[in-house]
Amino acid sequence: MSSSLLIKTIKKSLRSVLPDNNQFYSLHEPSFNGNEWKYMKECLDTGWVSSVGKFVDRFEVQLAEFTGAKYAVAIVNGTAALHICLKLSGVEANDEVLIPTLTFIATANAAVYCGAIPHFIDSEIRTLGLDPFKLENYLSEITEIKNNECFNKKTGRRIKAVVPMHTFGHPVDMDALIQVCERFSITVIEDAAESLGSYYKGYHTGSQGYLSALSFNGNKIITTGGGGAILTNDEFLAKQAKHLTTTAKLPHKWEYVHDRVGYNYRLPNINAALGCAQLEQLPEFLKKKRTLAERYRKAFENVEGVTFFVEPEFARSNYWLNAILLNEEDIEFRDRILDSTKHDGIMTRPVWKLMHKLEIFGNCPRSNMTTSESIERRLINIPSSAGLIAF
Amino acid sequence: MSSSLLIKTIKKSLRSVLPDNNQFYSLHEPSFNGNEWKYMKECLDTGWVSSVGKFVDRFEVQLAEFTGAKYAVAIVNGTAALHICLKLSGVEANDEVLIPTLTFIATANAAVYCGAIPHFIDSEIRTLGLDPFKLENYLSEITEIKNNECFNKKTGRRIKAVVPMHTFGHPVDMDALIQVCERFSITVIEDAAESLGSYYKGYHTGSQGYLSALSFNGNKIITTGGGGAILTNDEFLAKQAKHLTTTAKLPHKWEYVHDRVGYNYRLPNINAALGCAQLEQLPEFLKKKRTLAERYRKAFENVEGVTFFVEPEFARSNYWLNAILLNEEDIEFRDRILDSTKHDGIMTRPVWKLMHKLEIFGNCPRSNMTTSESIERRLINIPSSAGLIAF
Numbered sequence: 001m002s003s004s005l006l007i008k009t010i011k012k013s014l015r016s017v018l019p020d021n022n023q024f025y026s027l028h029e030p031s032f033n034g035n036e037w038k039y040m041k042e043c044l045d046t047g048w049v050s051s052v053g054k055f056v057d058r059f060e061v062q063l064a065e066f067t068g069a070k071y072a073v074a075i076v077n078g079t080a081a082l083h084i085c086l087k088l089s090g091v092e093a094n095d096e097v098l099i100p101t102l103t104f105i106a107t108a109n110a111a112v113y114c115g116a117i118p119h120f121i122d123s124e125i126r127t128l129g130l131d132p133f134k135l136e137n138y139l140s141e142i143t144e145i146k147n148n149e150c151f152n153k154k155t156g157r158r159i160k161a162v163v164p165m166h167t168f169g170h171p172v173d174m175d176a177l178i179q180v181c182e183r184f185s186i187t188v189i190e191d192a193a194e195s196l197g198s199y200y201k202g203y204h205t206g207s208q209g210y211l212s213a214l215s216f217n218g219n220k221i222i223t224t225g226g227g228g229a230i231l232t233n234d235e236f237l238a239k240q241a242k243h244l245t246t247t248a249k250l251p252h253k254w255e256y257v258h259d260r261v262g263y264n265y266r267l268p269n270i271n272a273a274l275g276c277a278q279l280e281q282l283p284e285f286l287k288k289k290r291t292l293a294e295r296y297r298k299a300f301e302n303v304e305g306v307t308f309f310v311e312p313e314f315a316r317s318n319y320w321l322n323a324i325l326l327n328e329e330d331i332e333f334r335d336r337i338l339d340s341t342k343h344d345g346i347m348t349r350p351v352w353k354l355m356h357k358l359e360i361f362g363n364c365p366r367s368n369m370t371t372s373e374s375i376e377r378r379l380i381n382i383p384s385s386a387g388l389i390a391f
Numbered sequence: 392m393s394s395s396l397l398i399k400t401i402k403k404s405l406r407s408v409l410p411d412n413n414q415f416y417s418l419h420e421p422s423f424n425g426n427e428w429k430y431m432k433e434c435l436d437t438g439w440v441s442s443v444g445k446f447v448d449r450f451e452v453q454l455a456e457f458t459g460a461k462y463a464v465a466i467v468n469g470t471a472a473l474h475i476c477l478k479l480s481g482v483e484a485n486d487e488v489l490i491p492t493l494t495f496i497a498t499a500n501a502a503v504y505c506g507a508i509p510h511f512i513d514s515e516i517r518t519l520g521l522d523p524f525k526l527e528n529y530l531s532e533i534t535e536i537k538n539n540e541c542f543n544k545k546t547g548r549r550i551k552a553v554v555p556m557h558t559f560g561h562p563v564d565m566d567a568l569i570q571v572c573e574r575f576s577i578t579v580i581e582d583a584a585e586s587l588g589s590y591y592k593g594y595h596t597g598s599q600g601y602l603s604a605l606s607f608n609g610n611k612i613i614t615t616g617g618g619g620a621i622l623t624n625d626e627f628l629a630k631q632a633k634h635l636t637t638t639a640k641l642p643h644k645w646e647y648v649h650d651r652v653g654y655n656y657r658l659p660n661i662n663a664a665l666g667c668a669q670l671e672q673l674p675e676f677l678k679k680k681r682t683l684a685e686r687y688r689k690a691f692e693n694v695e696g697v698t699f700f701v702e703p704e705f706a707r708s709n710y711w712l713n714a715i716l717l718n719e720e721d722i723e724f725r726d727r728i729l730d731s732t733k734h735d736g737i738m739t740r741p742v743w744k745l746m747h748k749l750e751i752f753g754n755c756p757r758s759n760m761t762t763s764e765s766i767e768r769r770l771i772n773i774p775s776s777a778g779l780i781a782f
Contacts, residue, residue: 032435040431044423049616049665050609076467076617079655105638105649112652115506218441218659225440225659226467247496254729256743258496261503261751264470268609268616274440274661338645352647360652 001305003333007340010306010324013299014346014382017292019390024345025383028321030223034281039273051246053269055276060229062279063214067196067204069231071238074267074275075245078193078215078228082110082163084265085189085211085230088240091116091160096152096365098162098186100130101354102372106215107163107191108355117157120356120366127312128323128375129172130164136180138367143184150184155365161187166195166205168381169221169320170311174200174208189213192231196221197286197318206231211241221285221320221386222278224271286318288389293319296382305330309379322384323351331377338380349381392696394724398731401697401715404690405737405773408683410781415736416774419712421614425672430664442637444660446667451620453670454605458587458595460622462629465658465666466636469584469606469619473501473554475632475656476580476602476621482507482551487543487756489553489577491521492745493763497606498554498582499746508548511747511757518703519714519766520563521555527571529758534575541575546756552578557586559772560612560711561702562596580604583622587612588677588709597622602632612676612711612777613669615662677709679780684710687773696721700770713775714742722768729771740772 001009018025043049056074063072075081091097093115099108101120108118121138124131143150143159150159162181164172174190181188192198192206193215199205206212209231216227230241248262267275293310300308307325311317326334334350341348354376356366392400409416434440447465454463466472482488484506490499492511499509512529515522534541534550541550553572555563565581572579583589583597584606590596597603600622607618621632639653658666684701691699698716702708717725725741732739745767747757 029438030440032438032440036435037432040435041428044427044431047420047423048609049421049423049614051617052609077655105640105647105653106655109638109652109654218439218443223440225661226442226655226657247500249496253733254740256496258749259751261500262496263500264468264497264617266617268662270616270665271659271661342644349645358649360650 003336006305006330006333007337009303010337011341011344011346013303014341016299017295018346018383019388025347025388026385027347027349027381027383028219029385029387030218031281031285031385031387035277036274039277040270043270043273049270050268051266053272055269055272056267059272059275059279062276063229066279066282067207067231069204069207070233071231071235073230073238073241073245074272075228075230076265076267077226078213078217079106079110080245080263080265081213081215081228081230082106082191083113084241084244084263085213086110086114086116086161087244088211088237089161089187089189094157095160096155096157097160099355100165101356101366101369102128102167102351102375103165103191103355104352105355106193107165108361116160118355118361118364119152119159120361120364122367122369123372123375125371125375127170127172128167128309129170130177131371132173132176132180134367135177139180139184145185148185150186152365159186161189163189163191165191165193166198168323169195169198169318171195171198171200171205171315171317173312173314194220194320195318197282199316201314211237216275221289221318222275222282224267224275224278227267227271227275285386288386288391289319289384291389292384293322296322300324320384321381323379323381325378326380328374328378334377334380347383351376351379394727397696397721397724398728400694401728402732402735402737404694405732407690408686409737409774410779416738416779417776418738418740418772418774419610420776420778421609422672422676422776422778426668427665430668431661434661434664440661441659442657444663446660446663447658450663450666450670453667454620457670457673458598458622460595460598461624462622462626464621464629464632464636465663466619466621467656467658468617469604469608470497470501471636471654471656472604472606472619472621473497473582474504475635475654476604477501477505477507477552478635479602479628479631480552480578480580485548486551487546487548488551490746491556492747492757492760493519493558493742493766494556494582494746495743496746497584498556499752507551509746509752509755510543510550511752511755513758513760514763514766516762516766518561518563519558519700520561521553521568522762523564523567523571525758526568530571530575536576539576541577543756550577552580554580554582556582556584557589557596559714560586560589560709562586562589562591562706562708564703564705565591585611585711586709588673590707592705602628607666612680612709613666613673615658615666615669618658618662618666676777679777679782680710680775682780683775684713687713691715711775712772714770714772716769717771719765719769725768725771738774742767742770
């Protein structure tokens, strides 16, 4: 197909799905049609806006109920949640942490905050997330096990943890990944920032693992303004997460004794209030987003040279951000497609620049990146707000 | 005076100031009588709740205007603001940072987040903050200057910065401190978390320095739920602060390129909206809090064995938290006073446990602590909300 025909066809397919009453179609915007107003006003009326309050507790209970995790700890944002997950998993300075190269930078930054070194790993096209089989081969080559710990033979550093990220809401093949990580004694921390409402083989992403991080940033499926959470099934870890994120202060009627260098990573009550109201609407958002994805799938079904990305067969995805993939032969048109759709008020975006290509991470160890590099060239995100579906 | 008489007299004096319609007098609670609801509702109605939005910009402009600093950068909380101030001032791993032992733990933690070692310093009774004269003598003893940098002769580590904290809103003697720090080539970062609305020789605390941190936690004079800000007069530093706190992403129409390991320390728009409304009421809060302090001063004027803490003569304080000081001979009664007032629904509190006494900081270098230790034994904070004054 010629470039101009391809661009025209893509725009026509997008328009066939998007409602025609909008001037501008953002990539993802929140909807506030529930109790947001009521709950936030209650915070103001009672004076409880800050780091303690009933909405923080309620939000944590609601999150645990929704995801099926035993415990949820509300956190100031997803980056902070990842930081604490890595801390609690025992990541120390000079450890290596395996991170998908295809992710938002928070995943890698969280490792650096612990003094650790991100070690970048390739994705698979089936999930857009970590490729467990490729990882297994790679680890077999580069690591050795000493005293039940995994070491990078080249750098001599311990490989302590891996952080699979469920890209755009599509779950990583966790069973396969966990099997590999058990073999190599590597702790799995799930970056579920994008996958609230996504299920892997019937289980909510992040609900079965050791520790996982959620995000409620403004662009996510539900938002608290800024916010995040840690999920775990381990009571001790849940208590430690709360303790570490509330300045590690010990309970006392008036004394301020802190037993660790803690963090001020609490989610304020006013933001949790917003979260409670949003979470009530999550089932509706999920329904709308799956409808939107299905409409996109149909609209692109017969478009030559374009594939709409569909959830892996073992997953039920929240379709947080919808994506199309160009054929390799059309990748030279990617930027023109981005420009042209933007010009028409339809926001589109390529995937994040791959982590191993950022200058700041240029010296970090990494696997071969064939698949991630192909995805980076081919992928375009398209408007995905639940509000685009009217029912 | 006998212990029971002292307790009775203190409670009588407190009651003579406190309005008699309350069941419980907290140490500090916020008042929401302005445009809080209007501005927050506007965020919900427009969908702009998260990290970008007009209230973030407006809050920054209002803060700069109010304090007289050229630039204000809104931050997710005061701890994060301190962390970034230290980063921007060039504090590196293994540096020492001079911190008052009499402070909330955030000041010391921020140094640790940079990989630096807190080095604890004594306060003076005039301000409850760092004692510049004692500091000068101490630095003369323990440091040497090499290549225009200050080194601790004992540890061999560089002393890069000092973080004066304006305790309970009472300004440190900044002129004297700055003179000492210039002599020893030490950068001054102001911890103005408690001193929004406090002036040193006519200038707003934190507005004249290199970099300062504010806090808008729920217990502060104004609140954003959780929040903070950085003040500076240097355009480059202001831009760097914004850049570092927004994941260090470079502007681009769609690419995600980050040129540093940045942070997710943005203040959400919904919290900034609350801040804008609160800041509009700050002059009124300040007036009420000064009235409250004046009433306390009078109430305790003739109470033997108790001194109400009054702002230093060079300062106009926001009287964020009011405090009384017992005489040394009565310190054995402190805990009974705390218990008894609490029992009556009047919240009181001793000062934070001194930093050098926390086990986690037990190995950190420190000066002699005579004055701080005396303050710790003698000081009791008393109810201080602006809402306690009705006019």
